Amino acid sequence: MESSIYKSEVFDMACRQFDIAAELIEMDPNLVERTKYPKRCMAVSCPVRMDNGDVGLFEGYRVQHHLSMGPTKGGVRFHPNVTLGEVAALSMWMSWKCAITGLPYGGAKGGVCVDAMRLSRNELEGLSRRYMQEMIPFIGPSTDIMAPDMGTNEQVMAWMMDTYANQVGNAVPAIVTGKPVSLGGSEGRREATGHGVAYLVHSYLEDLGFSLGESTAVIQGFGNVGSEAAVALESFGIKVTGISDYYGGFTNPKGLDIGDALNYSREHGSLQGWRGGDPISNEEILTLDCTVLIPAALERVIDENNAPHLKCKILAEAANGPTNILADEILKENDEIEIIPDIFCNSGGVIVSYFEWVQDLQSLYWTRDEVLNKMYVILDRAKNEIEKQKKALNCSRREAALALGIRKVANAKAVRGLFP
Numbered sequence: 086m087e088s089s090i091y092k093s094e095v096f097d098m099a100c101r102q103f104d105i106a107a108e109l110i111e112m113d114p115n116l117v118e119r120t121k122y123p124k125r126c127m128a129v130s131c132p133v134r135m136d137n138g139d140v141g142l143f144e145g146y147r148v149q150h151h152l153s154m155g156p157t158k159g160g161v162r163f164h165p166n167v168t169l170g171e172v173a174a175l176s177m178w179m180s181w182k183c184a185i186t187g188l189p190y191g192g193a194k195g196g197v198c199v200d201a202m203r204l205s206r207n208e209l210e211g212l213s214r215r216y217m218q219e220m221i222p223f224i225g226p227s228t229d230i231m232a233p234d235m236g237t238n239e240q241v242m243a244w245m246m247d248t249y250a251n252q253v254g255n256a257v258p259a260i261v262t263g264k265p266v267s268l269g270g271s272e273g274r275r276e277a278t279g280h281g282v283a284y285l286v287h288s289y290l291e292d293l294g295f296s297l298g299e300s301t302a303v304i305q306g307f308g309n310v311g312s313e314a315a316v317a318l319e320s321f322g323i324k325v326t327g328i329s330d331y332y333g334g335f336t337n338p339k340g341l342d343i344g345d346a347l348n349y350s351r352e353h354g355s356l357q358g359w360r361g362g363d364p365i366s367n368e369e370i371l372t373l374d375c376t377v378l379i380p381a382a383l384e385r386v387i388d389e390n391n392a393p394h395l396k397c398k399i400l401a402e403a404a405n406g407p408t409n410i411l412a413d414e415i416l417k418e419n420d421e422i423e424i425i426p427d428i429f430c431n432s433g434g435v436i437v438s439y440f441e442w443v444q445d446l447q448s449l450y451w452t453r454d455e456v457l458n459k460m461y462v463i464l465d466r467a468k469n470e471i472e473k474q475k476k477a478l479n480c481s482r483r484e485a486a487l488a489l490g491i492r493k494v495a496n497a498k499a500v501r502g503l504f505p
């Protein structure tokens with residue numbers, strides 16, 4: 086099958102990664118395309134009453150990548166670069182991520198092409214509700230469960246849950262995860278993705294023989310994932326020496342005051358104007374001297390131009406798809422940099438989303454410590470399996486993670502068989 090509707094650089098990148106892994110595991114040719122391409126996609130137009138009385142129309146998407154192992158699961162992104170192809174690529178990565186962590190889900194992703202920063206709170210609520218309304222025929226707590234991603238947050242999830250609940254006539258907390266704790270959200274979900282990144286960073290630093298107290302971390306992106314990773318890294322004794330958001334970044338080789346940066350960014354809506362470090366651009370921040378580099382914003386920020394100049398020892402991919410294919414080839418040759426690949430590195434978010442869904446379904450809730458300890462168990466188990474796979478296939482850690490996830494999905498399809 087030649088797929089054209091998803092055609093885009095980022096979808097090509099996800100397909101190329103798939104092809105490399107499928108070849109490594111010598112996948113049955115009859116399973117290759119069936120496992121690779123998304124099962125379903127929806128495109129909807131969302132009319133929203135703007136504050137000036139006009140009606141704005143926003144295009145939204147949801148791609149459900151595979152339905153073989155349970156409901157589909159994945160975040161919703163509000164960003165001006167969102168396309169159907171990007172959402173499809175993100176849904177593929179969700180599938181492999183859920184498989185390597187052993188979650189009973191297929192991957193999904195949603196998105197709306199919108200600059201959410203330009204919307205008022207009223208307009209954002211209108212868009213969140215309309216997007217959910219349009220998706221209701223295609224989702225459900227045992228069909229497809231949404232969560233936050235770039236440009237969306239707990240409040241957006243609350244509006245989406247309310248819209249769904251109003252439609253069916255009763256509260257359905259399991260329809261979205263990453264919602265406020267007061268609505269059935271899980272303790273620990275807000276910080277889960279960043280905390281999971283920091284947990285893995287600390288674990289690999291120890292394995293590689295680095296002292297935590299002497300290690301430094303630089304983070305691109307100071308939203309939910311980047312800021313929570315910074316807080317958790319500090320709690321593991323790792324100094325954060327660079328941070329940035331859309332407007333640019335700040336650095337201090339002696340360490341930044343993350344608490345102060347968080348307060349400032351909450352009060353002002355961004356880090357712009359913060360005086361806690363020397364200003365630096367979003368391009369420069371990637372090549373700063375540091376032990377750990379953490380891209381936590383957009384895809385494909387590490388490319389063939391900057392890859393040869395990275396000075397980190399560990400590249401911890403908190404963002405989805407931050408390293409393009411050419412950069413990945415360059416980094417594969419450089420055995421001084423260890424990569425913790427995205428589908429593993431940022432999996433703490435969906436792991437705790439799974440816990441949130443399970444808690445909602447049984448109306449029985451856990452403490453933050455219980456949640457994070459259960460997350461560590463799953464991350465440790467996935468790490469073991471990936472390291473074993475890396476040795477067995479004599480390949481990079483990214484290839485090992487992809488091979489592990491893709492093989493599990495392909496096996497599920499094989500045992501389910503084909504009808505008729």
Ligand SMILES: NC(=O)C1=CN([C@@H]2O[C@H](COP(=O)(O)OP(=O)(O)OC[C@H]3O[C@@H](n4cnc5c(N)ncnc54)[C@H](OP(=O)(O)O)[C@@H]3O)[C@@H](O)[C@H]2O)C=CC1
Binds near residue numbers: 234306329431434
């Ligand atoms: N939220 C989650 O649970 C999960 C998220 N991820 C991935 O993590 C990444 C970040 O998501 P999340 O933290 O939720 O998103 P947020 O919207 O909360 O934060 C995104 C951050 O990236 C910054 N940013 C936006 N554009 C640029 C740019 N061009 N250069 C540098 N920084 C930029 C934003 O700055 P500003 O605020 O100024 O716009 C903000 O600081 C994404 O790749 C997402 O897919 C992965 C797993 C789970």
Ligand SMILES: O=C(O)CCC(=O)C(=O)O
Binds near residue numbers: 263434436
């Ligand atoms: O929490 C979830 O369900 C999904 C989070 C997400 O979108 C991701 O891991 O990329």
